[in-house]
Amino acid sequence: MISRVGRKTGSLDTPQALSQLDEVELVARCRSGDRAAHDEFYQRFRRNVAANLYRVLGDGHELDDLVQDVFVIAFRGLDSFRGDARLSTWLYRICVNVALGRIRTRVRRPPPVAVAEIADVADLRATDRPETPERALEREQAKARVYRALDQLAPKKRIVLYLHEIEGLDLKDIAYLVDSNAVTVRTRLFYAKREFYKILAEDGES
Numbered sequence: 001m002i003s004r005v006g007r008k009t010g011s012l013d014t015p016q017a018l019s020q021l022d023e024v025e026l027v028a029r030c031r032s033g034d035r036a037a038h039d040e041f042y043q044r045f046r047r048n049v050a051a052n053l054y055r056v057l058g059d060g061h062e063l064d065d066l067v068q069d070v071f072v073i074a075f076r077g078l079d080s081f082r083g084d085a086r087l088s089t090w091l092y093r094i095c096v097n098v099a100l101g102r103i104r105t106r107v108r109r110p111p112p113v114a115v116a117e118i119a120d121v122a123d124l125r126a127t128d129r130p131e132t133p134e135r136a137l138e139r140e141q142a143k144a145r146v147y148r149a150l151d152q153l154a155p156k157k158r159i160v161l162y163l164h165e166i167e168g169l170d171l172k173d174i175a176y177l178v179d180s181n182a183v184t185v186r187t188r189l190f191y192a193k194r195e196f197y198k199i200l201a202e203d204g205e206s
Contacts, residue, residue: 018039041074049067100178103155157195158192160174160192164189165193174189
């Protein structure tokens, strides 16, 4: 496990001191092979990586393994990180690609669980009324319909639809995350929306 990697022998750094490093310094020290810096990198971004994967995939199945995959790829690719994007954005790009690979290989997903998605976000923003068992059930049913529809989309269409409609990203940002261009993303998003709402309609949604 990455988080269990020991500290570099003889290092005088403390966890408190490492936590104060800015991203440029942290990346530089990771590149130099500083094990303590690797631990700090992992601890600093682990929760965000897990949350990103969880939201994109819609469930926590194999989440721990996927988080490890993201950091393995990240540590191997740090030499290629040039700071053109924020470190968190660069990591998010890795998350998207790991999630895309997971979507491509799975045949059936576990039942949907409570994550921030279209129906949930819209419902929470629309009212300040307290939650009731009936409303909670309605939201869970809406989530189930949304993820049933998403699961029927091709992986690349699902990813761009999620990033645009749920994360609220523009075409340029999505193009960076999926390693494509804005024109391709726009086309993919158009067909993804059309298929998504057709599937919802067939599932009883207006």
